[in-house]
Amino acid sequence: MSEFLIYKLILVGSVFGITLFVAAYSTYAERKVAAFLQDRVGPDRAGPFGIFQPLADGMKFIYKEEIIPVVSNKFLFVLGPCLAMLTAMMAGVLIPWGNTLIIGDQVYSLQIADLNVGILYVFGVVSIGVYGIMIGGWASNNKFSLLGAIRASAQMISYEIAMGLSIIALIIMTGTLSLGEISAQQAGGVGGDWNMWNVVYQPLGFLIFIVCAFAECNRTPFDLPECETELVGGYHTEYSSMKLGFYLFAEYINMFVSSAVISTLYFGGYNFPFMNDLGLDHNTISIIGTVVLFAKISFFIFFFMWIRWTIPRFRYDQLMNLGWKILIPLAVFNIFLTGLVMILLK
Amino acid sequence: MLTNRSKLVVKKEMTFAEKIYLPAILSGVAITIKHLFRKKATVKYPEKQREISDVWRGQHVLKRDDKGAERCTACGLCAVSCPAEAITMVAAERKKGEENLYREEKYAATYEINMLRCIFCGLCEEACPKEAIFLTDRIVSTDYGRNGFIYGKDKLVESVDERVDVTKRQTPAVLAFKQQKRLSHNK
Numbered sequence: 001m002s003e004f005l006i007y008k009l010i011l012v013g014s015v016f017g018i019t020l021f022v023a024a025y026s027t028y029a030e031r032k033v034a035a036f037l038q039d040r041v042g043p044d045r046a047g048p049f050g051i052f053q054p055l056a057d058g059m060k061f062i063y064k065e066e067i068i069p070v071v072s073n074k075f076l077f078v079l080g081p082c083l084a085m086l087t088a089m090m091a092g093v094l095i096p097w098g099n100t101l102i103i104g105d106q107v108y109s110l111q112i113a114d115l116n117v118g119i120l121y122v123f124g125v126v127s128i129g130v131y132g133i134m135i136g137g138w139a140s141n142n143k144f145s146l147l148g149a150i151r152a153s154a155q156m157i158s159y160e161i162a163m164g165l166s167i168i169a170l171i172i173m174t175g176t177l178s179l180g181e182i183s184a185q186q187a188g189g190v191g192g193d194w195n196m197w198n199v200v201y202q203p204l205g206f207l208i209f210i211v212c213a214f215a216e217c218n219r220t221p222f223d224l225p226e227c228e229t230e231l232v233g234g235y236h237t238e239y240s241s242m243k244l245g246f247y248l249f250a251e252y253i254n255m256f257v258s259s260a261v262i263s264t265l266y267f268g269g270y271n272f273p274f275m276n277d278l279g280l281d282h283n284t285i286s287i288i289g290t291v292v293l294f295a296k297i298s299f300f301i302f303f304f305m306w307i308r309w310t311i312p313r314f315r316y317d318q319l320m321n322l323g324w325k326i327l328i329p330l331a332v333f334n335i336f337l338t339g340l341v342m343i344l345l346k
Numbered sequence: 347m348l349t350n351r352s353k354l355v356v357k358k359e360m361t362f363a364e365k366i367y368l369p370a371i372l373s374g375v376a377i378t379i380k381h382l383f384r385k386k387a388t389v390k391y392p393e394k395q396r397e398i399s400d401v402w403r404g405q406h407v408l409k410r411d412d413k414g415a416e417r418c419t420a421c422g423l424c425a426v427s428c429p430a431e432a433i434t435m436v437a438a439e440r441k442k443g444e445e446n447l448y449r450e451e452k453y454a455a456t457y458e459i460n461m462l463r464c465i466f467c468g469l470c471e472e473a474c475p476k477e478a479i480f481l482t483d484r485i486v487s488t489d490y491g492r493n494g495f496i497y498g499k500d501k502l503v504e505s506v507d508e509r510v511d512v513t514k515r516q517t518p519a520v521l522a523f524k525q526q527k528r529l530s531h532n533k
Contacts, residue, residue: 037378041388310378311371326366 011112012093019092023252024054026301030252033305061245069238073139080136081239081246087129088253094118095260096183098270098290101283110270110290114180119167122179122261123160126216129254130156133218133225136247137235148234151316152225155215158323159222163212165331166205169338170265173201179261183269187276197268204334206266208327213258215323218251220308227313259300260293267296400514403466403481406459407510408503411449416503417478418457419450424470424479432463433470450476457502461486461495471515472523480512 028043028050035042043050068077098110115121130153137149174182186197199206215222226234233239236247263269270289278285314322363369389396398404409417420437438455440448447453470479489495504510 033382036382036386039381039384039387041386041390044390306375306378307371310374 007108008112011110015092015097015112016089019089019253019256022256022297022301023249024058026252026255027057027248028053029301030305030308033302034309037306037309058245061242064241066241066243067238069141071141072238073141076135076139077238078243080132080139081243081250082132083135084129084132084250085246085253087125087132088250088257090125091122091257092253092260094122094179095257095264096180096269097293099184099282099286101286103283109180110286111180114178117177118179118182119171119177119265123164123167126254127156127160129216129250132247132250133235136239140235140238142238144231144233145235145237148225148231148237151231152218152235155218155222155224155319155323158320159212159215159327162208162323162327162331163216165328165335166208166212167265169205169331169334170198170202172335172338172342173198179264179269183264183271186268187271197266197271199266202266202334202338204330205338206262208331208334209266210262211322211327213262214304214307215319217254217258217304219255219304221311221314222319223308223313224316224319255301255304256297259297259304262300263293263296269293398483400483401517402483403468405461405482405484405486406464406470406497406502407480407482407512408457408499409478409480409512410504410506410509413446413449414506415445415447415449416453417449417476418454419452419476419478420454420457421452421475423473423475427469427473428464429467429469430463430465432460432465434458454499457499459497459502461497462492477524480510480515482510482512483514484510 031053032042032050034040043053046052046056068074093112094115096109096111096114101108101110133152133156134149137145137147137152140146170182171177174185176182176185182198187195214220218225224234225231226236228234231237236244239247270286270293272289272292275285275289280288411417420435422435422437425431425433425435435454435457437452440451440453466481468481471481486495
């Protein structure tokens with residue numbers, strides 16, 4: 001039992017560390033990608049190619065003056081960024097970071113907790129994330145913050161519906177809610193055993209899911225909650241120092257977790273083509289699989305950034321039109337289609 | 347409508363392809379990914395400097411004549427011509443025995459240019475009847491305070507052994523212009 005606890009603690013610690021590390025370097029990657037897409041060089045002063053930039057940014061955030069407005073609700077003002085950070089970190093528990101490792105006669109799973117209601121848990125945690133933004137915006141006692149918070153909550157709640165509906169079609173297909181099992185079902189792929197990733201069977205569902213993921217992460221083209229051009233800084237207008245850092249950081253953690261969920265649900269998770277034809281032993285394949293999963297996640301993080309520096313922001317009415325009048329009917333149609341095909345195949 | 351260049355704005359309904367956004371997004375994404383591999387326009391400044399023109403207008407210099415005496419006679423024409431009002435000076439009379447220091451009988455005891463005000467237009471150089479002030483190809487360096495940008499004679503006057511070359515700015519057009527000003531007294 002104690003061995004189990006230690007192993008889980010190590011796993012939790014490493015996932016926590018990796019998540020923070022990836023989020024920190026996402027901020028660096030964001031600036032680099034932005035620069036490269038605009039024919040610039042980007043940050044290159046802190047260390048070679050500027051790789052110590054996240055450390056410098058973190059130091060700056062910590063040493064900045066911490067301002068709490070007099071008119072704000074102090075408890076909620078501090079609670080907001082904490083909640084945003086907490087919920088962002090919580091979703092990482094369910095991601096299967098790799099297949100099992102066999103050491104001696106013990107089997108170690110690289111997933112912290114394989115809940116049988118996995119996806120529901122992810123959705124539940126993600127939807128709590130909106131409270132961090134709402135509370136922060138409201139507690140600031142500032143019109144711009146409040147407007148940003150209202151936009152954020154309206155947007156996140158609207159797009160959660162379409163996101164949930166797009167997942168239902170996937171669940172009809174896989175027959176399970178557990179992320180671990182969904183990953184395992186997509187094993188193999190191209191190679192000896194033909195077993196495609198879910199994106200091949202669910203292209204429409206994937207499209208809806210990724211659009212909603214953009215909206216859930218408040219990323220461009222859905223970055224209305226913090227659009228500088230209209231709302232100064234949106235919900236984090238009044239925040240300074242590390243509290244602002246937490247809000248910005250939570251966004252990158254959300255991006256990382258979303259990329260991980262997309263990779264797991266639609267792009268085979270830790271599985272890669274020809275994995276069963278290489279003739280390697282189980283542990284090696286597991287380790288390669290974890291690397292492959294991180295490659296997929298990195299691609300999706302890059303995709304998030306790529307889109308950000310390509311598409312301008314939606315107008316508020318366009319956002320609501322897209323969410324309620326296009327994505328939700330499309331998702332329902334997708335459920336209907338998937339159900340029909342499943343019945344016909346039986 | 348005079349030029350026939352004004353366009354009539356038509357608010358037409360979006361087609362289906364436009365309504366689903368995706369084709370437009372894909373073409374946009376294709377454009378941005380091309381830029382990822384393009385040559386960067388950035389010049390990494392302190393290590394690399396941009397090539398500058400021969401007639402670049404940078405930090406000023408107050409010239410000395412061949413014998414090492416300051417040419418400036420503190421007439422104030424540069425200060426008058428300066429559109430940014432960046433130049434101030436205090437004139438003084440040359441004493442006996444200072445002939446090797448100042449060429450004219452009147453000279454500038456203090457001469458200050460505020461580099462934050464200066465717009466580097468070169469009008470001071472154009473106005474100067476004594477060919478005393480020139481703009482050079484040197485770049486005004488940065489500073490943490492405002493006082494550091496007020497350049498006095500210590501920074502502006504060239505030293506006797508290290509003359510500042512301003513011949514590059516003397517293009518044929520400039521020389522022709524100076525011919526017109528008939529600066530015979532400068533010979």
